[in-house]
Amino acid sequence: MTRAQWGALPPLEQWRALPRTRGVKIHYEGRQVPADLALPDQHHRCAGRVREIQAMHLADTAQGWIDIAYNALVCPHGRVFEGRGAHHESGANGDRGLNRAHYAVCAMIGDSGLTEPGTALLHGLCDAVDWLREHGAAGPEVAGHRDGRDTDCPGEPLYRWIQAGAPRP
Numbered sequence: 001m002t003r004a005q006w007g008a009l010p011p012l013e014q015w016r017a018l019p020r021t022r023g024v025k026i027h028y029e030g031r032q033v034p035a036d037l038a039l040p041d042q043h044h045r046c047a048g049r050v051r052e053i054q055a056m057h058l059a060d061t062a063q064g065w066i067d068i069a070y071n072a073l074v075c076p077h078g079r080v081f082e083g084r085g086a087h088h089e090s091g092a093n094g095d096r097g098l099n100r101a102h103y104a105v106c107a108m109i110g111d112s113g114l115t116e117p118g119t120a121l122l123h124g125l126c127d128a129v130d131w132l133r134e135h136g137a138a139g140p141e142v143a144g145h146r147d148g149r150d151t152d153c154p155g156e157p158l159y160r161w162i163q164a165g166a167p168r169p
Helices: 040-059 096-101 119-136 156-163
Strands: 021-028 072-074 080-082 102-107 138-144
Touching (some): 021 096, 021 119, 040 080, 080 119, 102 138, 138 156
16 A cells, blocks of 8 residues: 555655665564454554554654654555655664664564464565565565564564564465
8 A cells, every 4th residue: 555545644854765775674563453453354444553653653753753664564464555665764673774774664463462463464574575675675684673673573473484584474
């Protein structure tokens, strides 16, 4: 889903250009995500949740984010939502060097409630990585946020998938 399709606000400043990266870092929301969000008839709530994440990021003056921090987000139904998009520096990996080294893709699961990535979400994460490789010159690495920062992100279930090579289900 493009930014226009999910109703994104414009960035507060111009994104920094990013010609290529070493790969993609996978994130999770790191907060409670309602377990029922994954139900097949609940996809209509996902765009609103992405708008909520963007609003939280824009309101966090301590981080200094100019937009949603992720290049893409993936809902439990496997749909990929364009965040900052390809060829734009992430704001989510921790610092300028980390943000230039990898794109950031957020899985819409959390540290409570919905914590296990389902098959559709894993397919969507693979689709997001493929999209960033094809359209953003992302390199071959797929890593967890914790591989660059001292954090629990992206949670144990998702990190096990990453350590297994981030395979398409």
